[in-house]
Every structure is written in structure tokens, then in C-alpha cells.
Amino acid sequence: MAEVFTKNMARNMYYGGGLFFFLLFLGLTVDTELSAPERDNRGAITPQVALGKKLWEENNCIGCHSLLGEGAYYAPELGNVYERFGNSTIAIKAYIRGRPKEGIPGRRSMPQFDFSEEELDALAEFLRYANGIDTANWPPNIQG
Amino acid sequence: MKYPSQAVAKPYFVAAIALFIVQIAFGLILGMQYVVGDFLFPEIPFNVARMVHTNLLIVWLLFGFFGAAYYLVPEEAQRDLYSPKLATILFWVFLVAGGLTVLGYLLVPYATLAEITGNRFFPTMGREFLEQPTITKIGIVIVALGFLYNISMTVLSGRKTVVNVVLLSGLIGLALFFLFAFYNPVNLVDDKYYWWWVVHLWVEGVWELILGAILAYVLIKTTGVDREVIEKWLYIIIAMTLITGIIGTGHHYYWIGTPVYWQWWGSIFSALEPIPFFMMTVFAFNMVNQRRRDHPNKAAVLWAMGTAVMAFLGAGVWGFLHTLSPVNFYTHGTQITAAHGHMAFYGAYVMIVLTIISYAWPKMHGREAANPRAQVVEMWSFWLMSVSMVFITLFLTAAGVLQVWMQRYSETPEPFMVVQEKIALFYWMREAAGVVFMVGLLVYVASFFVKPGAAEAPAAAEAQA
Numbered sequence: 001m002a003e004v005f006t007k008n009m010a011r012n013m014y015y016g017g018g019l020f021f022f023l024l025f026l027g028l029t030v031d032t033e034l035s036a037p038e039r040d041n042r043g044a045i046t047p048q049v050a051l052g053k054k055l056w057e058e059n060n061c062i063g064c065h066s067l068l069g070e071g072a073y074y075a076p077e078l079g080n081v082y083e084r085f086g087n088s089t090i091a092i093k094a095y096i097r098g099r100p101k102e103g104i105p106g107r108r109s110m111p112q113f114d115f116s117e118e119e120l121d122a123l124a125e126f127l128r129y130a131n132g133i134d135t136a137n138w139p140p141n142i143q144g
Numbered sequence: 145m146k147y148p149s150q151a152v153a154k155p156y157f158v159a160a161i162a163l164f165i166v167q168i169a170f171g172l173i174l175g176m177q178y179v180v181g182d183f184l185f186p187e188i189p190f191n192v193a194r195m196v197h198t199n200l201l202i203v204w205l206l207f208g209f210f211g212a213a214y215y216l217v218p219e220e221a222q223r224d225l226y227s228p229k230l231a232t233i234l235f236w237v238f239l240v241a242g243g244l245t246v247l248g249y250l251l252v253p254y255a256t257l258a259e260i261t262g263n264r265f266f267p268t269m270g271r272e273f274l275e276q277p278t279i280t281k282i283g284i285v286i287v288a289l290g291f292l293y294n295i296s297m298t299v300l301s302g303r304k305t306v307v308n309v310v311l312l313s314g315l316i317g318l319a320l321f322f323l324f325a326f327y328n329p330v331n332l333v334d335d336k337y338y339w340w341w342v343v344h345l346w347v348e349g350v351w352e353l354i355l356g357a358i359l360a361y362v363l364i365k366t367t368g369v370d371r372e373v374i375e376k377w378l379y380i381i382i383a384m385t386l387i388t389g390i391i392g393t394g395h396h397y398y399w400i401g402t403p404v405y406w407q408w409w410g411s412i413f414s415a416l417e418p419i420p421f422f423m424m425t426v427f428a429f430n431m432v433n434q435r436r437r438d439h440p441n442k443a444a445v446l447w448a449m450g451t452a453v454m455a456f457l458g459a460g461v462w463g464f465l466h467t468l469s470p471v472n473f474y475t476h477g478t479q480i481t482a483a484h485g486h487m488a489f490y491g492a493y494v495m496i497v498l499t500i501i502s503y504a505w506p507k508m509h510g511r512e513a514a515n516p517r518a519q520v521v522e523m524w525s526f527w528l529m530s531v532s533m534v535f536i537t538l539f540l541t542a543a544g545v546l547q548v549w550m551q552r553y554s555e556t557p558e559p560f561m562v563v564q565e566k567i568a569l570f571y572w573m574r575e576a577a578g579v580v581f582m583v584g585l586l587v588y589v590a591s592f593f594v595k596p597g598a599a600e601a602p603a604a605a606e607a608q609a
């Protein structure tokens with residue numbers, strides 16, 4: 001690097017560039033927030049969905065599953081499981097309720113969480129809400 | 145070692161390596177569960193082992209960063225650490241908090257842990273990488289604040305080198321962005337949006353400043369190249385990091401309910417993110433080629449160059465592979481992501497911590513470098529770990545390509561679980577490479593205990609720092 005580009009210029013590029021792009025990022029964030037209601041399905045957020053999200057978190061479902069493509073890659077994507085299960089919360093509930101305590105021999109297993117009926121409803125409603133978020137047509141197909 | 149207080153870094157480095165071993169042990173458990181689904185089920189379900197694996201990774205890297213700062217900041221500032229006592233106290237606080245949290249994961253169901261730590265009052269748990277109970281998160285903030293206070297007081301009242309200022313700004317950024325871990329709205333899109341302010345703005349933002357500063361420090365010390373030259377490089381590299389990496393966050397905003405324009409912003413800026421990593425490689429090789437001295441610590445120089453290369457491969461090349469939105473549409477949340485995550489974390493952050501330990505450990509024991517025999521063993525561990533990580537990455541990439549093909553791209557997409565069984569062979573190979581990685585890590589630990597050969601013993605004893 002020749003002397004035409006001095007250390008001071010490099011430093012200014014760091015501070016100036018960092019600041020400029022952080023401010024731009026904040027601007028884009030504001031715009032994202034303003035237009036969010038069109039996409040994020042907030043109309044579907046009920047106290048029941050909130051309970052579902054809490055259960056989702058307090059049982060660490062994300063430690064095996066992905067949700068909208070983020071999380072772990074050990075078990076099926078659940079952002080569109082509502083659709084995959086034929087738009088049926090009943091099927092989702094039945095699935096979660098039906099997990100054997102000791103797992104399935106030789107197969108990747110999901111724990112039995114012993115949820116109450118109310119909790120199962122909340123989880124299923126949470127997954128239905130997630131399914132309603134406008135994800136720009138992701139995933140590519142029903143298999144997630 | 146010039147200042148006695150630099151020695152507070154010792155326990156930090158020891159803890160880092162000890163936790164690293166446990167992290168990898170759990171990695172092997174996870175790898176096994178991928179192919180033998182009911183392995184250790186229901187005692188240690190996959191999600192629990194995963195939390196232990198990823199959280200230990202973060203915690204031991206933080207131990208490494210803290211130790212690095214305690215070691216190099218006083219030397220750069222040309223004064224003792226402001227308070228060695230505070231550093232020692234915080235070490236124990238962090239170790240106990242981290243240990244209790246991991247025990248909590250392993251000993252009680254996660255829901256019970258949430259219950260007894262009062263997650264309902266301030267819910268922050270249950271999100272990837274941020275699984276820690278809220279009180280642990282608060283503990284992390286307290287430790288970080290105490291640490292920053294100690295380091296800032298040292299930096300501000302001493303010689304303000306570029307290395308110190310950049311390191312400090314990276315560490316402050318680390319603490320600041322962690323605060324978003326406390327924001328957990330019910331709105332899933334909002335939740336995910338700000339979750340990335342911790343995860344992405346850490347690894348592709350402020351942590352890169354820490355990486356750059358430590359690398360620059362080690363290169364100054366081992367090559368003897370003029371500080372001015374190295375500092376200019378450092379500024380340009382981290383300038384490029386922020387210029388590309390901040391808007392680059394957009395590569396996580398393609399499919400989570402955020403505006404479609406992020407596909408443009410994210411693709412364009414994140415496609416430029418490999419630039420700073422590439423520059424880091426050029427930088428490291430240039431400095432070593434222009435060296436004014438042959439430093440006796442060959443192992444540390446090898447780690448430093450290895451960091452630059454592997455970070456470029458893992459973050460730069462494997463990151464670029466899936467960062468453009470039309471590609472990411474198919475690869476999002478597949479084994480491609482896991483492949484990239486492993487090599488990037490290893491190449492950039494694991495290796496930089498091993499670099500500074502390799503450089504500083506002998507210095508803290510009154511030697512310029514470990515004895516040549518020990519260095520040979522250490523270099524073996526370098527190759528064992530790095531090559532096996534390349535293989536882990538390649539096997540996961542192969543698994544990922546097949547997964548995308550069968551589950552996402554095909555005319556007749558197959559269900560997730562069906563595809564997973566079809567690609568099990570690659571998971572077996574990953575597990576085998578993981579075992580080699582573990583062997584490499586144990587060889588690394590062994591290198592600290594290798595005694596000098598008979599002919600070298602007197603020379604090594606005389607080579608005081």
C-alpha cells in the first residue's frame with residue numbers, strides 16, 4: 001500500500017463507514033417496522049398464541065426443529081407444519097400428544113411433554129399463526 | 145511478559161480449553177444422535193446436548209477473549225491492569241454461573257429450569273444460542289460490565305495503541321449487542337429480526353474487530369514488522385467489516401416475514417463480506433513474508449496464518465456459497481448452514497483464541513516459546529483439528545446438497561425424515577471426522593506437558609523472556 005492512502009484515511013474510513021452504514025441500517029429497520037403489519041400476521045396474535053410461544057420457548061422446541069428456517073436441523077421445519085398437516089390444529093395436537101415416552105427405538109425421537117389440553121391448543125395456534133406469516137413463498141414446497 | 149498483572153489471563157485460558165473439550169464431547173454425542181436416533185434418549189435429548197454444545201462454545205470463546213484482553217491490553221498500554229483482583233473475582237463468577245447453567249440444562253428438564261429461574265417474569269429463554277436462563281444472562285452482563293470497566297481504565301490511562309482501541313471497541317460492541325438478548329416480543333417476526341442483532345452483528349460485526357485486533361497484536365510481536373504498517377491494515381480490514389457486515393445482516397431477512405427488498409440489500413452487501421476476510425489472509429501472509437525477525441514460537445505463527453486462511457474459507461467462501469437470496473431460498477436451514485457455521489466458528493474464533501494462547505502461554509511462564517518438541521506436538525494438533533474440520537465441513541456440505549436436492553429442489557420432494565435417512569452415510573463420516581478432531585484436541589492439551597529433549601533443556605531454560 002503506497003503512501004497515498006495513509007493510516008489516518010484508513011481510520012476515517014473505519015469510523016465514517018461504520019457510522020454511515022449503521023445509520024443506514026437503522027433507517028431500513030424503521031422502514032421494516034413501519035411496513036411490518038402487512039406481512040407479520042400480527043392480527044392473529046391472541047393471548048392463546050402468546051401462551052403458545054411461551055411454551056414453544058420453555059420447552060426448547062427450537063433445539064431440534066427449525067421455525068421459518070432458523071433453529072436446529074435435526075427434525076422437520078415447523079413454520080409450515082400447519083399446512084403440511086392439512087390445515088389441522090387437531091392433527092398437530094394429536095401428533096405432539098402421541099409421542100412415546102421412551103422414544104422410538106433406533107429413530108430420532110421427540111420427547112413426551114405431557115402438555116394439558118389447553119397447552120396443546122396454544123402450541124397448535126402458535127404454529128398456525130407462524131404459518132400465516134408472509135415469508136416470500138419460502139419454503140419451496142410443503143416438505144419444508 | 146512485561147507486567148505481572150498480565151498473569152490473570154492464565155485461569156481464563158485454562159478454563160477456555162477445559163470447556164472446549166466438553167463442548168467437543170457433546171458435539172460427538174450430537175453427531176451420534178444424528179445417526180442413532182435414540183442414542184441417550186430420553187436422558188439427554190438432542191436439544192439438550194445441542195444447548196450444551198453451542199453455549200459452551202460461546203462461553204469458552206468469551207473466556208478466551210477476556211483472557212486475551214487481560215494479557216495484551218496491559219502490554220499495549222504499558223501499565224499494569226487496573227485491577228487484577230476484579231479480574232480474578234469475575235473469573236470465578238463467570239465460571240460458576242456458566243457451570244451452574246450447563247448443569248441446569250443437563251439435570252432438570254428445560255421447562256423446569258425455566259420455571260425455577262422465573263422465566264415467566266422476564267421471558268428470554270428458548271431461542272437458539274440464547275437458551276440461558278434470564279438470571280444467567282444478567283450475570284453475563286454484570287461480568288461483561290466489570291470486565292469492560294477494568295479494561296477501559298487500563299486503556300484510557302495508558303498508551304492508546306490502535307490494537308487496544310480496536311479491541312476495546314469490539315468488546316464494548318459485544319456487550320451492547322448482547323442486550324438485544326433481553327428483547328423477546330410475542331411477534332415472531334420482530335423477535336427474529338432483533339435476535340440477529342445479537343447473532344449476526346456479533347460474528348460478522350464486532351467479534352471481527354476483536355479477531356482483527358488480536359491477530360494484529362500477534363503479528364506485531366512475532367514478525368517485528370513496523371506497527372504503523374500493521375495498524376493501517378487493521379483499520380482497513382475492520383472498516384470493510386462494518387461497511388459490508390452491518391447491512392449484510394439482511395441475508396437473514398429474506399424469509400422471516402420482513403420486506404422483500406432485503407433480498408437485494410442482503411445479497412449485495414453480504415456478497416462483499418468475504419472481502420475483509422480475504423484481506424486478513426493477504427495481511428497475515430504479507431506480514432510474515434516481510435518479517436524482521438524469526439520468532440522462536442513457530443506454533444503461534446502457524447496458528448495466526450491458519451486463522452486467516454480458515455476464517456476466509458469458513459466465513460468467506462462457505463458464507464458466500466449460500467448468501468445470495470436465490471441460493472438461500474433452497475439452502476436456508478439445511479446442512480449447508482451447519483457446514484458453514486462449523487468452519488466459520490472454528491476458523492475465525494476458535495483459532496484466534498488458540499493463537500493468542502499459543503503466543504501468550506510460554507510468555508506467562510517466563511519463556512519466549514515452548515520447547516521445540518512441544519511445538520512439534522502442538523503443530524500436529526493444529527493439522528489434526530484443522531484438517532478434520534475441513535472434512536466435517538465437506539461431509540456436511542455433501543449432506544446439505546443432497547438434502548436440498550431431494551427435499552427442496554426435486555419435482556417430487558420427499559419428507560424431511562425420509563431424506564435424513566438417505567444421507568445418513570455422510571453423517572457417519574462427519575462423526576468419524578469429529579473423533580479425529582477430538583484426538584487433535586487431546587494432542588493439543590498434551591503439547592503443554594511435553595518436556596524438552598535432553599539436548600535442548602539448558603537452552604530452553606536460558607531463553608528468558
Ligand code: HEM
Pocket residue numbers: 071072073074168171172174175178194197198201481482483485486489490494574575577578579581582
Ligand atoms: C471447534 C469445533 C466445533 C465448533 C466451533 C462447533 C460449532 C457449532 C455451532 C456453531 C453449531 C450451531 C450450528 C448451526 O446452527 O448452524 C453446532 C451444532 C452442531 N455441532 Fe458443532 N462445533 C464443533 C465441533 C463439532 C463436532 C466435532 C461435532 C460432531 C462430530 C459437532 C456436531 C454438531 C451437531 C450435530 C450440531 C447440531 C446441528 C443441528 O442443529 O442439527 N460439532 N456446532
Ligand code: HEM
Pocket residue numbers: 069070071272347348395396414415417418455458459460462463464465466467468472475476477478481484485486488489492493
Ligand atoms: C466468522 C464469521 C462467521 C461466523 C462465525 C458465522 C456463523 C454462522 C452460523 C453459526 C450460522 C447459523 C445461524 C443459525 O443457527 O441460524 C450462520 C448463518 C449464515 N451465515 Fe454465517 N458466519 C460467519 C460469516 C459469514 C459470512 C462472511 C457470510 C456471507 C458471505 C455468512 C453467511 C451466512 C448466511 C447466508 C447464513 C444463513 C444460513 C441459512 O439461511 O440457514 N456468514 N453463520
Ligand SMILES: [Fe+2]
Pocket residue numbers: 344348392393395396
Ligand atoms: Fe450473518
